[in-house]
Amino acid sequence: xxxxxxxxxxxxxxxxxxxxxxxxxxxxxxxxxxxxxxxxxxxxxxxxxxxxxxxxxxxxxxxxxxxxxxxxxxxxxxxxxxxxxxxxxxxxxxxxxxxxxxxxxxxxxxxxxxxxxxxxxxxxxxxxxxxxxxxxxxxxxxxxxxxxxxxxxxxxxxxxxxxxxxxxxxxxxxxxxxxxxxxxxxxxxxxxxxxxxxxxxxxxxxxxxxxxxxxxxxxxxxxxxxxxxxxxxxxxxxxxxxxxxxxxxxxxxxxxxxxxxxxxxxxxxxxxxxxxxxxxxxxxxxxxxxxxxxxxxxxxxxxxxx
Amino acid sequence: xxxxxxxxxxxxxxxxxxxxxxxxxxxxxxxxxxxxxxxxxxxxxxxxxxxxxxxxxxxxxxxxxxxxxxxxxxxxxxxxxxxxxxxxxxxxxxxxxxxxxxxxxxxxxxxxxxxxxxxxxxxxxxxxxxxxxxxxxxxxxxxxxxxxxxxxxxxxxxxxxxxxxxxxxxxxxxxxxxxxxxxxxxxxxxxxxxxxxxxxxxxxxxxxxxxxxxxxxxxxxxxxxxxxxxxxxxxxxxxxxxxxxxxxxxxxxxxxxxxxxxxxxxxxxxxxxxxxxxxxxxxxxxxxxxxxxxxxxxxxxxxxxxxxxxxxxxxxx
Amino acid sequence: xxxxxxxxxxxxxxxxxxxxxxxxxxxxxxxxxxxxxxxxxxxxxxxxxxxxxxxxxxxxxxxxxxxxxxxxxxxxxxxxxxxxxxxxxxxxxxxxxxxxxxxxxxxxxxxxxxxxxxxxxxxxxxxxxxxxxxxxxxxxxxxxxxxxxxxxxxxxxxxxxxxxxxxxxxxxxxxxxxxxxxxxxxxxxxxxxxxxxxxxxxxxxxxxxxxxxxxxxxxxxxxxxxxxxxxxxxxxxxxxxxxxxxxxxxxxxxxxxxxxxxxxxxxxxxxxxxxxxxxxxxxxxxxxxxxxxxxxxxxxxxxxxxxxxxxxxxxxxxxxxxxxxxxxxx
Numbered sequence: 001x002x003x004x005x006x007x008x009x010x011x012x013x014x015x016x017x018x019x020x021x022x023x024x025x026x027x028x029x030x031x032x033x034x035x036x037x038x039x040x041x042x043x044x045x046x047x048x049x050x051x052x053x054x055x056x057x058x059x060x061x062x063x064x065x066x067x068x069x070x071x072x073x074x075x076x077x078x079x080x081x082x083x084x085x086x087x088x089x090x091x092x093x094x095x096x097x098x099x100x101x102x103x104x105x106x107x108x109x110x111x112x113x114x115x116x117x118x119x120x121x122x123x124x125x126x127x128x129x130x131x132x133x134x135x136x137x138x139x140x141x142x143x144x145x146x147x148x149x150x151x152x153x154x155x156x157x158x159x160x161x162x163x164x165x166x167x168x169x170x171x172x173x174x175x176x177x178x179x180x181x182x183x184x185x186x187x188x189x190x191x192x193x194x195x196x197x198x199x200x201x202x203x204x205x206x207x208x209x210x211x212x213x214x215x216x217x218x219x220x221x222x223x224x225x226x227x228x229x230x231x232x233x234x235x236x237x238x239x240x241x242x243x244x245x246x247x248x249x250x251x252x253x254x255x256x257x258x259x260x261x262x263x264x265x266x267x268x269x270x271x272x273x274x275x276x277x278x279x280x281x282x283x284x285x286x287x288x289x290x291x292x293x294x295x296x297x298x299x300x301x302x303x304x305x306x
Numbered sequence: 307x308x309x310x311x312x313x314x315x316x317x318x319x320x321x322x323x324x325x326x327x328x329x330x331x332x333x334x335x336x337x338x339x340x341x342x343x344x345x346x347x348x349x350x351x352x353x354x355x356x357x358x359x360x361x362x363x364x365x366x367x368x369x370x371x372x373x374x375x376x377x378x379x380x381x382x383x384x385x386x387x388x389x390x391x392x393x394x395x396x397x398x399x400x401x402x403x404x405x406x407x408x409x410x411x412x413x414x415x416x417x418x419x420x421x422x423x424x425x426x427x428x429x430x431x432x433x434x435x436x437x438x439x440x441x442x443x444x445x446x447x448x449x450x451x452x453x454x455x456x457x458x459x460x461x462x463x464x465x466x467x468x469x470x471x472x473x474x475x476x477x478x479x480x481x482x483x484x485x486x487x488x489x490x491x492x493x494x495x496x497x498x499x500x501x502x503x504x505x506x507x508x509x510x511x512x513x514x515x516x517x518x519x520x521x522x523x524x525x526x527x528x529x530x531x532x533x534x535x536x537x538x539x540x541x542x543x544x545x546x547x548x549x550x551x552x553x554x555x556x557x558x559x560x561x562x563x564x565x566x567x568x569x570x571x572x573x574x575x576x577x578x579x580x581x582x583x584x585x586x587x588x589x590x591x592x593x594x595x596x597x598x599x600x601x602x603x604x605x606x607x608x609x610x611x612x613x614x615x616x617x618x619x620x621x622x623x
Numbered sequence: 624x625x626x627x628x629x630x631x632x633x634x635x636x637x638x639x640x641x642x643x644x645x646x647x648x649x650x651x652x653x654x655x656x657x658x659x660x661x662x663x664x665x666x667x668x669x670x671x672x673x674x675x676x677x678x679x680x681x682x683x684x685x686x687x688x689x690x691x692x693x694x695x696x697x698x699x700x701x702x703x704x705x706x707x708x709x710x711x712x713x714x715x716x717x718x719x720x721x722x723x724x725x726x727x728x729x730x731x732x733x734x735x736x737x738x739x740x741x742x743x744x745x746x747x748x749x750x751x752x753x754x755x756x757x758x759x760x761x762x763x764x765x766x767x768x769x770x771x772x773x774x775x776x777x778x779x780x781x782x783x784x785x786x787x788x789x790x791x792x793x794x795x796x797x798x799x800x801x802x803x804x805x806x807x808x809x810x811x812x813x814x815x816x817x818x819x820x821x822x823x824x825x826x827x828x829x830x831x832x833x834x835x836x837x838x839x840x841x842x843x844x845x846x847x848x849x850x851x852x853x854x855x856x857x858x859x860x861x862x863x864x865x866x867x868x869x870x871x872x873x874x875x876x877x878x879x880x881x882x883x884x885x886x887x888x889x890x891x892x893x894x895x896x897x898x899x900x901x902x903x904x905x906x907x908x909x910x911x912x913x914x915x916x917x918x919x920x921x922x923x924x925x926x927x928x929x930x931x932x933x934x935x936x937x938x939x940x941x942x943x944x945x946x947x948x949x950x951x952x953x
Contacts, residue, residue: 022640029639196406200469203368204420205393218410355808458895459665488664488835493879493891500887515809518838522881522889559813561838563880565861573817574810577778 037294121181129189351524403462460491539614660844712793732770
């Protein structure tokens with residue numbers, strides 16, 4: 001009557017390792033179907049390495065001003081020097097070094113903003129989806145109000161109230177991004193709430209808190225993770241925009257958006273001061289979005305199957 | 307006759323349905339006055355088609371939702387919704403083994419959950435109990451560390467049964483436990499259920515639409531149609547000589563795996579009526595070949611006719 | 624000549640863990656006006672082989688066949704365009720879930736009309752007339768008014784009737800019904816089966832009924848093909864199959880039917896159907912078979928027609944001697 005196979009029983013630890021390996025293999029199979037996603041992943045990995053070891057990669061200090069090398073063009077142009085590969089800005093700082101250190105800020109902004117938005121959004125969404133009724137209505141209408149504002153404008157207003165600065169900009173962006181997480185979490189909670197395993201846990205006597213955190217939440221995380229990667233790039237973009245408008249990171253911080261803002265007046269004279277920070281933002285955001293698409297492909301069909 | 311564990315009288319469950327802005331809210335009588343007893347070591351089967359209220363009955367008995375009317379007693383005392391006492395007596399196994407196990411929890415976690423929530427056993431004692439139960443339902447010990455998606459349907463149903471057994475209940479509500487399983491696996495699970503009943507003296511409430519399974523496993527049968535019990539009695543009596551025209555039609559509509567005996571089917575015309583808008587009088591009258599004016603006017607009560615109880619004005623010979 | 628003649632059909636799916644063989648060298652032949660039933664448990668490849676014929680499998684599937692002939696034409700060598708002319712007209716198919724098989728955005732009348740327009744090029748007035756005829760044919764009361772109904776306004780049984788009407792629109796020579804009654808209630812199932820059989824007789828079309836329900840097989844089919852783990856393990860006329868199954872799997876499956884049980888315990892088949900990673904060598908049923916011999920693990924051979932084409936080295940010769948023991952070792 002029991003299901004018997006002739007193979008010797010593997011130990012628990014072996015099984016655990018096998019399980020993890022097989023899940024990883026399956027994940028990688030679906031992820032690697034999407035070539036763009038793999039490229040995105042490698043670009044991001046490279047960025048992370050560069051950001052962590054910035055002092056090793058950067059040829060100069062990011063805030064060091066070379067008074068005799070103002071607005072040097074990139075090395076391959078006439079008048080350029082191999083000492084400043086991507087040229088220098090108006091006060092003689094090496095652009096390459098600033099970009100490399102800027103990667104730290106961008107990734108930091110992404111992590112903090114997404115972390116804040118994720119934490120707040122998922123908890124609120126969980127509460128709204130689980131309790132339904134008036135609680136749900138109040139929360140969702142509030143989120144609708146936030147979503148009704150153009151996101152950058154709202155962030156701008158909030159920074160204006162809180163005062164300019166990188167930290168306040170990050171808080172503002174997190175609040176703007178939060179409703180997306182709330183809606184997504186709520187939708188998956190509603191979806192899971194009537195599944196039989198949730199009813200089983202209720203029959204077993206689980207309290208609402210237990211049900212929300214232990215039973216339902218782990219099953220809602222797939223789409224939220226995907227949304228988180230996509231928000232990561234939004235956060236970087238918004239922070240850059242705030243920086244450009246002078247409301248985010250303040251000079252001389254080598255943040256990409258702030259760099260763009262400082263270079264505004266030289267756009268016509270020295271193309272490289274605006275192009276390279278812009279390209280850095282473009283490549284990072286593109287890489288993250290590509291990887292997010294791949295993640296969605298890899299995680300979503302899997303969720304449908306279970 | 308042994309003392310009943312669970313006794314339900316006149317249990318009903320009504321749902322209010324909003325019919326849109328301009329319509330009056332409707333009342334759906336998902337279950338309308340069902341009475342039954344569950345005895346240790348015995349199986350009561352509840353059969354009927356979709357919308358007959360059999361799953362609602364299962365939810366009431368396992369206290370997933372409270373009844374709108376009627377009484378539910380455990381050991382002669384009224385049941386309290388959500389009490390630990392009730393949970394320790396009645397547990398439920400669902401139809402779909404792919405939906406009833408949390409996909410993100412390991413088998414061990416799933417099995418120990420009822421213990422963690424309802425007892426003060428320590429981790430070691432819980433694990434021991436989980437392993438005992440796994441052995442009892444025919445799972446291997448190394449399955450403890452695995453996730454549900456690594457199992458086949460039959461094994462998942464074993465896990466679900468094991469979870470239901472963790473609190474040592476005396477009653478199992480089985481809501482279509484083998485409907486989602488393949489034939490060869492279905493036999494394994496039915497045998498397991500029979501073994502468990504013999505060993506532990508469990509009372510089963512077996513919800514099913516498959517009459518051949520019911521005939522095999524049940525001691526008593528309750529046939530339901532549109533929220534009402536239309537016939538109830540001993541399995542042998544009821545299958546031998548159905549009194550209610552609906553029971554007779556249901557029996558003859560069930561395909562028999564015997565091509566040599568092509569029986570003449572009683573064809574029911576028409577569809578199942580919507581529970582939102584049930585027919586007047588006897589709910590079965592629009593599809594019944596024996597319906598008279600009386601059937602269209604008033605609803606018959608469940609009364610003893612011969613050895614079974616039938617709710618029909620014109621019970622069959 | 625058989626209407627449908629498929630020889631040595633195999634279907635492989637590309638998955639994360641490599642190729643998965645869903646259908647393994649299956650032959651299917653169906654005569655004109657015959658009811659063939661393909662019976663098997665989940666994972667037996669019974670639906671996949673028919674979906675392969677219809678060209679409805681996803682791109683991850685690799686289909687190989689020696690022959691795929693329908694009505695004398697080789698479907699395997701046809702261009703997609705030519706094939707589309709046959710599929711949906713001469714061969715049509717109905718599925719398990721009638722509600723999800725119909726498009727919820729369009730009325731029943733529109734959806735039937737679409738088939739008529741695509742395959743028969745009828746004009747609007749004839750389409751309407753023919754749609755009403757078809758709905759009437761499948762026993763839908765008041766067909767004129769039902770034309771403007773949306774699928775969600777009809778019950779499951781009614782939707783399945785609409786699906787059958789759509790399938791019949793092109794006067795098919797072959798109708799494939801994939802678990803047509805599994806999602807329906809027992810009394811409705813009886814109605815739909817009755818309808819399918821009477822239509823089959825009336826139109827003299829061939830019907831391939833894919834099911835897992837032995838009761839449905841016994842009551843409707845003329846010839847039965849049993850599949851296990853992607854292979855055809857036995858094929859017999861329905862009476863003989865139920866009387867004297869030759870393959871141990873068929874025999875054990877029949878013994879596991881609750882209605883055939885004698886005691887409280889059912890004779891069950893131990894173990895589960897092999898999956899992608901634990902496919903045995905030799906006979907695929909060997910690990911679960913109670914008559915297994917050492918040579919079963921090495922290879923397996925096909926028996927002649929007298930022994931039900933059983934894919935088994937040691938087929939059960941007559942019904943009396945061995946069936947009672949089949950699968951009994953629980």
